[in-house]
Amino acid sequence: MDIIIYGIINSATLALMALGFTLVYGVSRLPNFAHGALYVLAGYICWILLHKVGLPYVLAAALSLAFVAAVGGAMYSFILVRIRGMSISEIIASYAIGLAILEGLRWGGLKGGTFTLDYFVEGSVDIAGVSVDYQRILVVILGTLLVGLLYFFVNRTRLGLALKGMAQDERAALTLGIDSDRMAVASMALGSLSAAVAALILLPLGSIVVEAGYHVLIMAVAVCIVGGLGSWTGAILAAFVIGFAQILTTAYLGAHFSVVVALMAIILTLILRPSGLFGKQKELEERV
Amino acid sequence: MAKQHEGRRRERLDRGIKVRSDGVYAVSSWREMMFLVGPRLLLIVGLLAMPLILGGVPYWQKVLTIICIYALLAIGFDFLAHYVGLVSLGGALYIGVGAYVSALLNTEFGVPIWASIPMATVLGGGICTLLLWPCLPLRGVYFAIVSLMFPLLAARFIEALDIFGGTDGIMGLDGFPNKWSEMYVLIICLLLALFGLRRLVNEDMGLVFRGVKDNDQAVKASGINITYYKAVGVFLASSLGCLGGAALAHIYMWAGISQFALDFSIIPIAATVVGGGGTLAGPVIGCLILVPVSELLRDFGTLRIAVYALILMAFIVFKSEGLMSYGARKYNQFEHWVEI
Amino acid sequence: MAEPILSVSDVNKTFGGVKALTEVSFELMPGDILGVIGPNGSGKTTLVNAISGFVKADSGQVIYKGKDIVGMPPHKIADQGLTRTFQVMRPYFSLPAYKNLIVPMFSRRARRTGGWRGGGRMGSRDTVAVDILEEIGFERESYVPYKMASSLPTGYLKRLELARCLALRPEIIICDEVFSGLSMSEMASMVPLMEKLQMEGITLIMVEHRLRELFRLANRVIVLNFGAKIAEGTPDEVMDNKEVKEAYFGSEEVYSYV
Structure with missing residues (x-):
């Protein structure tokens, strides 16, 4: 029973981590390898605002969200826009930015232990004989809510539809008067925003450490590749596949193997079914 | 070619001596010959003389060996990325495999150092090729992502299964007989690799590699098995990395998980970008610049990773041709402004 | 009558529900120049891909010199002497x-x-x-x-x-639109070149949009429409075929254009 419950929680966690990465890739075909760094950055800023500046929680959270979204947008409009379309350069450059942020933070004194955010709600509840923190339940609820909101945003609002159009055919979108660069900035900002939201929801469960950045990046990449890059349903399904696989291996093989599971999932997926669980034929041709 | 400005533009012309020394006329005078041979000679003599110049400072001698190891990796990366079309972001895999193979041969089977390094080079290259074999049909970004995962995976596996000494690593390897052999073995290997690969990519099989990079479909239609050629390319590049890894293990007399670390993946890439991709000599120059910088920054801890991440980003965004191509252009051509 | 060097029978291919090729069959004699024509999206390039191994046919046979080559990787097929050019030139x-x-x-x-x-x-x-x-x-x-x-x-x-x-040194070359994108004079010089190749004993399959040049060269033509073969014969026979005119040219008037 606890496998099912913790499986669901773990899957929701993974889905939250991967959401921003999928969003950016799905819209602007930009593999944002600074994703993990933005995640940690959000937590760090929020902590600074809370404990050093002394702002109330809601304000601190809102400001850190806005800041990270701005960083994401700026990253695109000042740096990545110059190497748009050279996919390898995009990976290397965004990875370099991520490294610079993370290692810069580490140098700036971000080391494990001292940096923690408080739970939104204290206490725990028994579900079918398993004790679960309220915060973890909140992760599942907020995760679902965020997916729903983003889905609504992409499919119902003007900006969202423009983004979707961009994802499907950039040139056609250009001829319809959609500014591709502005959309890419918007998608980067949105992706960074969801990374930051994920950070604020998930970080209270642990402490803010640099390693979390690398971990989140690996997990996001794993989920997106297994699900088929840029596919929403695929990403959520993949989050569940990997989430449960991890919980199962932790239960039966030991905690060391849970990251191995994600990496093996990537490699196996790319070898056996290069387009991912929900990828499309077109992407298959790009890959193989 | 030339940058557009108002009313005038910059024109580039080949220097006379460059034109004169093209083809057979290069042997017409010492000056022409020096023009051609000079830069190469500078690199060779410079590298060979480096240990003597650094003389008695053991610290900088060690830095020099590290430079050579990174340079071997970087040449391999450059070759794979720009001549075979496989961008392998996981250079640490090669170092790690080379180190572990050599360590096992040396400590478990008692293979002496002069045999364990070459054996680790070949065996390690083979192992890396086998590991990457299933990923060879993947293109561009996807190969890059998967290859990035391999060193992480390898380290986790060793940790989780507690094999090969687990987190402690394998200790008690034989060291090199003395400092000089350490440096000269690596420098000579580096020069051989550099000039060997440069020759390869312009003749014979190298042309097929470049064909695979430019248009793999057409190579298939020419009746050539591209997976085989990609595998050969990976073997060559990973062998260079394994050579570096084996040497590293013997220098520290230890092989451990930290040899799968991020540094070995990121510095060669940064060196290639800074030095100039596709030139093969560029990565060596990049390493000569970046590795000492990172050594100087060692006191600042992880700030050095942040620094060369920023250098890497700046070069890839603003000066993507790299120092080597820039230098070659200045050397071969002169520029002047022309009124339009 | 000589044995056909290549015989394609009942080849099918679907891409996610879209039938790209339906029961396509034809035979190719050594030394022939076979023209393959059809409107855009009629499955010409898919046919080329299916024969040369770049796409695996769902069903059907492609017999080349007595051997079924469906499912062989492209480089093996090329190794047997069947090669191709690409519509998008990328040397x-x-x-x-x-x-x-x-x-x-x-x-x-x-x-x-x-x-x-x-x-x-x-x-x-x-x-x-x-x-x-x-x-x-x-x-x-x-x-x-x-x-x-x-x-x-x-x-x-x-x-x-x-x-x-x-x-x-191939025996069959499949040319995917060699004439497209060329100027009139370049095309004019291309025609004798193809004839020369034929004289040297190379069998050619030419997938084309330029009918005028193709009909000068080809001795047999097949017409594809919506992935199915709708006509086969000498150039003249094909031009007189009612169905071809309907499908390919829309109406009879366009005939004069060719």
């Missing part, structure tokens, strides 16, 4: 034109059949490469064969694409 841009031909010379087939064995010395390979290029219209005196492929104009690139096939 090896980073190499000079003649070195583009060195690449196919490294295939097993070329080493088996080539006349440049001689110990595999580079010199002889280069010579053969330049010879092939000269034969196909690269003027040796003006050093065109030595120019970088990236600096050549379209006409030469199309020829280079063909030359790359020739270096393999």
Whole structure:
């Protein structure tokens, strides 16, 4: 029973981590390898605002969200826009930015232990004989809510539809008067925003450490590749596949193997079914 | 070619001596010959003389060996990325495999150092090729992502299964007989690799590699098995990395998980970008610049990773041709402004 | 009657619900030039891909010299002597034109059949490469064969694409739209070239939009529409076919355009 419950929680966690990465890739075909760094950055800023500046929680959270979204947008409009379309350069450059942020933070004194955010709600509840923190339940609820909101945003609002159009055919979108660069900035900002939201929801469960950045990046990449890059349903399904696989291996093989599971999932997926669980034929041709 | 400005533009012309020394006329005078041979000679003599110049400072001698190891990796990366079309972001895999193979041969089977390094080079290259074999049909970004995962995976596996000494690593390897052999073995290997690969990519099989990079479909239609050629390319590049890894293990007399670390993946890439991709000599120059910088920054801890991440980003965004191509252009051509 | 060198029977291919090829069959005699025509999206390129192994047919047979080649990887098929050109020309841009031909010379087939064995010395390979290029219209005196492929104009690139096939010493070349994108004069010089290839004993399949040139060359033509073969015969027979006019030209008036 606890496998099912913790499986669901773990899957929701993974889905939250991967959401921003999928969003950016799905819209602007930009593999944002600074994703993990933005995640940690959000937590760090929020902590600074809370404990050093002394702002109330809601304000601190809102400001850190806005800041990270701005960083994401700026990253695109000042740096990545110059190497748009050279996919390898995009990976290397965004990875370099991520490294610079993370290692810069580490140098700036971000080391494990001292940096923690408080739970939104204290206490725990028994579900079918398993004790679960309220915060973890909140992760599942907020995760679902965020997916729903983003889905609504992409499919119902003007900006969202423009983004979707961009994802499907950039040139056609250009001829319809959609500014591709502005959309890419918007998608980067949105992706960074969801990374930051994920950070604020998930970080209270642990402490803010640099390693979390690398971990989140690996997990996001794993989920997106297994699900088929840029596919929403695929990403959520993949989050569940990997989430449960991890919980199962932790239960039966030991905690060391849970990251191995994600990496093996990537490699196996790319070898056996290069387009991912929900990828499309077109992407298959790009890959193989 | 030339940058557009108002009313005038910059024109580039080949220097006379460059034109004169093209083809057979290069042997017409010492000056022409020096023009051609000079830069190469500078690199060779410079590298060979480096240990003597650094003389008695053991610290900088060690830095020099590290430079050579990174340079071997970087040449391999450059070759794979720009001549075979496989961008392998996981250079640490090669170092790690080379180190572990050599360590096992040396400590478990008692293979002496002069045999364990070459054996680790070949065996390690083979192992890396086998590991990457299933990923060879993947293109561009996807190969890059998967290859990035391999060193992480390898380290986790060793940790989780507690094999090969687990987190402690394998200790008690034989060291090199003395400092000089350490440096000269690596420098000579580096020069051989550099000039060997440069020759390869312009003749014979190298042309097929470049064909695979430019248009793999057409190579298939020419009746050539591209997976085989990609595998050969990976073997060559990973062998260079394994050579570096084996040497590293013997220098520290230890092989451990930290040899799968991020540094070995990121510095060669940064060196290639800074030095100039596709030139093969560029990565060596990049390493000569970046590795000492990172050594100087060692006191600042992880700030050095942040620094060369920023250098890497700046070069890839603003000066993507790299120092080597820039230098070659200045050397071969002169520029002047022309009124339009 | 001679044995057909290539016989395609009942080949099907669907892409996610869209039928790209439906029960396509035809036979090809040695030394023929077979034209394949059809409106855009009629499955011509898919047919080329299916025969040359770049796409695996869902069902059906492609018998080449007595062997079923469906499911073989492209390089194995090319090794048997069936090669192709590509509609989108992408030579090896980073190499000079003649070195583009060195690449196919490294295939097993070329080493088996080539006349440049001689110990595999580079010199002889280069010579053969330049010879092939000269034969196909690269003027040796003006050093065109030595120019970088990236600096050549379209006409030469199309020829280079063909030359790359020739270096393999193939028996069948499938030409995917060699005439498209060429100027009138370039096309005019291309026609005798194809005739020359035929004289040398190479069997050709030509997928084309340019009907005027194609009908001068081809001795048989098949017409595809929506992935199915709707007509087959000599050029004249095909032109008189009612169904072809309907499908391909929309109405009879356009006939004069051809």
